[in-house]
Amino acid sequence: MAVQELVSRALAHDVRAVSRLISIVEDRREGFEEVYASIYPHTGKAHVIGVTGPPGSGKSTFVDKMALEYRAAGRTVGVVAVDPTSPFSGGALLGDRLRMQRHALDEGVFIRSMGTRGRLGGLSTATSGAVDVLDAAGFDVVLIETVGVGQSEVEIASLADTVILIQVPGLGDDIQVIKAGIMEIGDVFVVNKKDRPGVERVVAEIKMALDLSAPGGHPEGGADRDADRRQWRPPILMTMAESGEGVAEVVEACAAHLEHLGGAGLMERRLRRARAETMEIVSQRIWRGLRERPDARQEAERLAAAIAERRIDPYSAAIDLYKLLISAESARG
Ligand SMILES: Nc1nc2c(ncn2[C@@H]2O[C@H](COP(=O)(O)OP(=O)(O)O)[C@@H](O)[C@H]2O)c(=O)[nH]1
Ligand SMILES: [Mg+2]
Structure with a gap:
C-alpha cells in the first residue's frame, strides 16, 4: 500500500493503518519522514497523558482501568x-498482552507496546512518533506508560500535557519519588495499592516533598519551572487499580489539569517538547552520519590521528568534521 493511502486510512481511524504507520515511524523505515510530514498537521488535538512510576507499581493495571473509564464516557x-526493561524485543509483557486482549474488539482503544526495539533511533523519538500517529488518527486521549527507572521517564513524560506519577507503599523506607527531577514532573500524584498497609504514610511523604518544592518553600523551587506549576497544586489521590477504585477521580483530576493549563500553558509545554525534540533529531542525524557514512568515518579517523600527533587541536577538528557532515546532509536534502 502506498504511504499516502496508509496515511489517509489512519487519519480515518483505521486501526490496521494506524498500527502500520506506527511501525514505519518507530523503525525509521524508508519514507518515514514523508509519513511524519503528512500526519503532523493533524496532531495536537489529543490530551496526552504520561503515566510513570516504579516497576510493579501497577501502571499497566491502572492505564487499563483509565482506558475503560474514558471509554465509558x-x-x-x-x-x-x-518498557525498555522488557526482555521481548518490541513485544509486550505477558500481563500487558492479556490486558490488551480485553480491548481487542473495541476500536476505540488502541494499545501499542514498545520494548527495546525503539532504541535504535532513540526511545523517546520513537515514542513521540507513536503518540503523534495516534493523535492524528483522532484518539481523544493518548496515554503513555513508562517505567520510572531513570532519566528516560523524565524525557518521555515531557512529551505529555499531563503527567501522573504513581507511587506505592512498601517499596522501601524512603519514598521513591524524591529523586532529583522526578517530583517536579508530576501534575497528579497517585498512590496505588491502597489496599496495602502504609498508604497514608506515602501520601504524607509526597505532601511533604511537594511543600518543600513549592514556590517559596524552596529557594530555587519555582525558578526553572513553567508558570502553570506556580498555581497548580498537584492533587494526591489514592487508588486500587486492580478494582478500579479511585481511577475515575484521577481521570477528573487530569481533565482539571488540562483546563488549568488552558491555551497558554499547553502551548508552553508543547514548545518545550518541540525544542527538545528538534535538538534530539539534529543530534541523531549527526550521529547517524558519523556511523553510517564511510567518508565521515574516514575523515574522523584521519582527524583523530592528526589530533593525537598534535597536528590539529580537537576543537578545530570537530568543526571540520561537522562541516563535512552538514554539507553532505544538505546535499541529500
Ligand atoms: N494489591 C494490589 N495489587 C495491585 C494493584 N494494582 C495492581 N496490582 C498488582 O501489581 C502487580 C503489578 O502490576 P502492573 O500493572 O503490571 O505494574 P507495572 O509494572 O507498574 O505496569 C500486578 O500483579 C497487579 O495485579 C492494587 O491496587 N492493589
Ligand atoms: Mg507495565
Missing part, C-alpha cells in the same frame, strides 16, 4: 506502553 483512547 464515550472517548477514544490510544496507549503507548514503553
Whole structure:
C-alpha cells in the first residue's frame, strides 16, 4: 500500500493503518519522514497523558482501568506502553498482552507496546512518533506508560500535557519519588495499592516533598519551572487499580489539569517538547552520519590521528568534521 493511502486510512481511524504507520515511524523505515510530514498537521488535538512510576507499581493495571473509564464516557483512547526493561524485543509483557486482549474488539482503544526495539533511533523519538500517529488518527486521549527507572521517564513524560506519577507503599523506607527531577514532573500524584498497609504514610511523604518544592518553600523551587506549576497544586489521590477504585477521580483530576493549563500553558509545554525534540533529531542525524557514512568515518579517523600527533587541536577538528557532515546532509536534502 502506498504511504499516502496508509496515511489517509489512519487519519480515518483505521486501526490496521494506524498500527502500520506506527511501525514505519518507530523503525525509521524508508519514507518515514514523508509519513511524519503528512500526519503532523493533524496532531495536537489529543490530551496526552504520561503515566510513570516504579516497576510493579501497577501502571499497566491502572492505564487499563483509565482506558475503560474514558471509554465509558464515550472517548477514544490510544496507549503507548514503553518498557525498555522488557526482555521481548518490541513485544509486550505477558500481563500487558492479556490486558490488551480485553480491548481487542473495541476500536476505540488502541494499545501499542514498545520494548527495546525503539532504541535504535532513540526511545523517546520513537515514542513521540507513536503518540503523534495516534493523535492524528483522532484518539481523544493518548496515554503513555513508562517505567520510572531513570532519566528516560523524565524525557518521555515531557512529551505529555499531563503527567501522573504513581507511587506505592512498601517499596522501601524512603519514598521513591524524591529523586532529583522526578517530583517536579508530576501534575497528579497517585498512590496505588491502597489496599496495602502504609498508604497514608506515602501520601504524607509526597505532601511533604511537594511543600518543600513549592514556590517559596524552596529557594530555587519555582525558578526553572513553567508558570502553570506556580498555581497548580498537584492533587494526591489514592487508588486500587486492580478494582478500579479511585481511577475515575484521577481521570477528573487530569481533565482539571488540562483546563488549568488552558491555551497558554499547553502551548508552553508543547514548545518545550518541540525544542527538545528538534535538538534530539539534529543530534541523531549527526550521529547517524558519523556511523553510517564511510567518508565521515574516514575523515574522523584521519582527524583523530592528526589530533593525537598534535597536528590539529580537537576543537578545530570537530568543526571540520561537522562541516563535512552538514554539507553532505544538505546535499541529500
Ligand atoms: N494489591 C494490589 N495489587 C495491585 C494493584 N494494582 C495492581 N496490582 C498488582 O501489581 C502487580 C503489578 O502490576 P502492573 O500493572 O503490571 O505494574 P507495572 O509494572 O507498574 O505496569 C500486578 O500483579 C497487579 O495485579 C492494587 O491496587 N492493589
Ligand atoms: Mg507495565
